[in-house]
Amino acid sequence: xxxxxxxxxxxxxxxxxxxxxxxxxxxxxxxxxxxxxxxxxxxxxxxxxxxxxxxxxxxxxxxxxxxxxxxxxxxxxxxxxxxxxxxxxxxxxxxxxxxxxxxxxxxxxxxxxxxxxxxxxxxxxxxxxxxxxxxxxxxxxxxxxxxxxxxxxxxxxxxxxxxxxxxxxxxxxxxxxxxxxxxxxxxxxxxxxxxxxxxxxxxxxxxxxxxxxxxxxxxxxxxxxxxxxxxxxxxxxxxxxxxxxxxxxxxxxxxxxxxxxxxxxxxxxxxxxxxxxxxxxxxxxxxxxxxxxxxxxxxxxxxxxxxxxxxxxxxxxxxxxxxxxxxxxxxxxx
Amino acid sequence: xxxxxxxxxxxxxxxxxxxxxxxxxxxxxxxxxxxxxxxxxxxxxxxxxxxxxxxxxxxxxxxxxxxxxxxxxxxxxxxxxxxxxxxxxxxxxxxxxxxxxxxxxxxxxxxxxxxxxxxxxxxxxxxxxxxxxxxxxxxxxxxxxxxxxxxxxxxxxxxxxxxxxxxx
Numbered sequence: 001x002x003x004x005x006x007x008x009x010x011x012x013x014x015x016x017x018x019x020x021x022x023x024x025x026x027x028x029x030x031x032x033x034x035x036x037x038x039x040x041x042x043x044x045x046x047x048x049x050x051x052x053x054x055x056x057x058x059x060x061x062x063x064x065x066x067x068x069x070x071x072x073x074x075x076x077x078x079x080x081x082x083x084x085x086x087x088x089x090x091x092x093x094x095x096x097x098x099x100x101x102x103x104x105x106x107x108x109x110x111x112x113x114x115x116x117x118x119x120x121x122x123x124x125x126x127x128x129x130x131x132x133x134x135x136x137x138x139x140x141x142x143x144x145x146x147x148x149x150x151x152x153x154x155x156x157x158x159x160x161x162x163x164x165x166x167x168x169x170x171x172x173x174x175x176x177x178x179x180x181x182x183x184x185x186x187x188x189x190x191x192x193x194x195x196x197x198x199x200x201x202x203x204x205x206x207x208x209x210x211x212x213x214x215x216x217x218x219x220x221x222x223x224x225x226x227x228x229x230x231x232x233x234x235x236x237x238x239x240x241x242x243x244x245x246x247x248x249x250x251x252x253x254x255x256x257x258x259x260x261x262x263x264x265x266x267x268x269x270x271x272x273x274x275x276x277x278x279x280x281x282x283x284x285x286x287x288x289x290x291x292x293x294x295x296x297x298x299x300x301x302x303x304x305x306x307x308x309x310x311x312x313x314x315x316x317x318x319x320x321x322x323x324x325x326x327x328x329x330x331x332x333x334x
Numbered sequence: 335x336x337x338x339x340x341x342x343x344x345x346x347x348x349x350x351x352x353x354x355x356x357x358x359x360x361x362x363x364x365x366x367x368x369x370x371x372x373x374x375x376x377x378x379x380x381x382x383x384x385x386x387x388x389x390x391x392x393x394x395x396x397x398x399x400x401x402x403x404x405x406x407x408x409x410x411x412x413x414x415x416x417x418x419x420x421x422x423x424x425x426x427x428x429x430x431x432x433x434x435x436x437x438x439x440x441x442x443x444x445x446x447x448x449x450x451x452x453x454x455x456x457x458x459x460x461x462x463x464x465x466x467x468x469x470x471x472x473x474x475x476x477x478x479x480x481x482x483x484x485x486x487x488x489x490x491x492x493x494x495x496x497x498x499x500x501x502x
Binding site for chain 1: 413416417419421424428437438441442446449461462463464465469470471485490492493500
């Protein structure tokens, strides 16, 4: 788990990607990428890799750049077959000729890295992102613990006056820490629909289409949106809100989200909703025919093994699983 | 800033070099329509730069920008053609909707951009890993090289992609 909190960023010089530590970190990250994608990778190597990421913010930052690249592939939704055909194509003759004839022209000016400044002065900023099927725990500067679920992204902006987390996509569990050593800074979580103020809490936030969903496990929080009246939420309750409406709170029985334990729970859930949920943890295309809309499902399902979940569905419901490629799966009526 | 279109510097640049640039592009592309489009795009790009008035070698400058735009547009066309050809070979019921196709093409193009400049074998090794999820040993077999070469290719590819991504 990368613990950026142990590093005193304010005393460090400003950094950009073209400085030596960043260049070295990128090289090292590339080597780690090779190790981790190898069929012979060991658990102890994985631990070493995590330790390397924690050891220095430049390492963590370099690794995030790697993840941005792999994310492009994961998020494309293209089957392996189509992707290979489009990307592994031979260069067409016109293009080769056109490119060759102008290679002698000198490019003007250098390309700057100025936009990539992860650490700025008094402020503390960082972005975290997870790939499909990945979960990640991060300790922030103030001791707050974040757990990102699959396909999620958050931006962190801490200033002298406030602590702020911007949820850009997906789902995150936030366990706030008390800062005893300094003047209290309020803690806000922003979503496209509104702002949540945490009052010493453990809660999860999920962006689901145009709605923000909040489940509160400990403490209390306040929800503000641009047009709805401010509303408080208390431990053991969940709600959801849009920019104009905050739904009434409903009670929940779990004390932390199931996904942090590697499960998701369906209670008489429509199959279509269930498949949409499962698709969050799975690379590629997963769909279900509309004429299966009447089917419902209950149970506890492991999110790390979506193939097995699909097999289970095929055994218990009247559905057939069609697989065109590893990443292109559809459920249809038997 | 005053309206740059009426600024004498830009007008002179445009009047003096537009038809020359269009001719240059047409000779590269063998196509007058695309050349006219790219000429306009090039001057648009110049116009949006703040330091256009200090250009000393206008033709070298214009061809540099035009070249970048041309390579991009050719790359996009190549990719589209390869994608559509592959779609034509898919069974009808697996064909993505027009909307999905447009989204996939955008995604593929953004991947293509960061892959640009990689040696063919390096590129293929990386694609086999990322798209087909092949093991290093299987990639080695497919490319008829050693596993250690495959690992060098992958390291080179990911490093290149990260750097390209930061530039774009």
